[in-house]
Amino acid sequence: MKNTPKNIAIEKLFPFEGHPFKVQDNEEMNALIESIQEYGILSPLIVRPKENTEDKYEIVSGHRRFRAAVKAGIKEVPALIVPLDRDAAAIAVVDSNLHREHILPSEKAFAYKLKMEALSRQGKRSDLTFDQVGRKLETAEIIGQQADESKNQVRRYIRLTNLIPPILDMVDEKRIAFTPAVELSYLLPEEQRMLLSEMEYSDCTPSLSQAQRLKALSIQGLFTKEQLSAIMSEEKANQKERVKIPVERIRKYFPKNYTTTQMEETIVKLCEAYHRKRLRDRDAR
Incomplete structure (x- = not known):
């Protein structure tokens, strides 16, 4: 018998436990909400029955559509019910x-x-x-x-996945490169917290060479705050003078979901627009 979509009440649907992908409230989400409000959900969700529950379902595919439907005030959504076990669903x-x-x-x-x-x-x-x-x-x-x-x-x-969340966020924001981040994942959680504090204090992130040495110290049981500070205080060949603006001073001017990288890019674009305006004003004199 062919599997056909069934309308399921929103309150009977649950995100997949351990879902590794972030569902963000951004411009794409806003566009999806508007589309659902106008046309409804065109592509059914794929769900599976939740174990040890009656008439409740776990989402396998369609987490963004589900979030948009909730925010759009939709009461039920079309879904294909597929009898998958936990591993097959994952x-x-x-x-x-x-x-x-x-x-x-x-x-x-x-x-x-x-x-x-x-x-x-x-x-x-x-x-x-x-x-x-x-x-x-x-x-x-x-x-x-x-x-x-x-x-x-x-x-x-x-x-x-062994990185503490604040350092993993820095990897997502491209403040720490992938390869050094892999090396840092070998540090113990308390060592990573020490590193995070040092990065915030010194306003710098470790190079690959520094990350490798920190990893070696951790493996040998020689990781100390003094060793960490000595390594992180080294001047890198590509270090440049920077303008430092505390995030708390500008956070209120940006959407809540903006990362520091997005804020930086917006500020640079505003500076470029200001520079062009100054040139126009100068030429108009």
């Missing part, structure tokens, strides 16, 4: 989002981790980890083949 959640154009490092990190855990459990129950010629495959290799990445790159992304 894999589907990841695979249905990895094609997106813009994916944050943190999203990819937790997505790969979620899929690896699900595949590992499935591999214990089946021949899933064998390729067509019978060669044993690692779960990282399976994920890499499907995402067009090497198995080592998959492992590097998963390493990022």
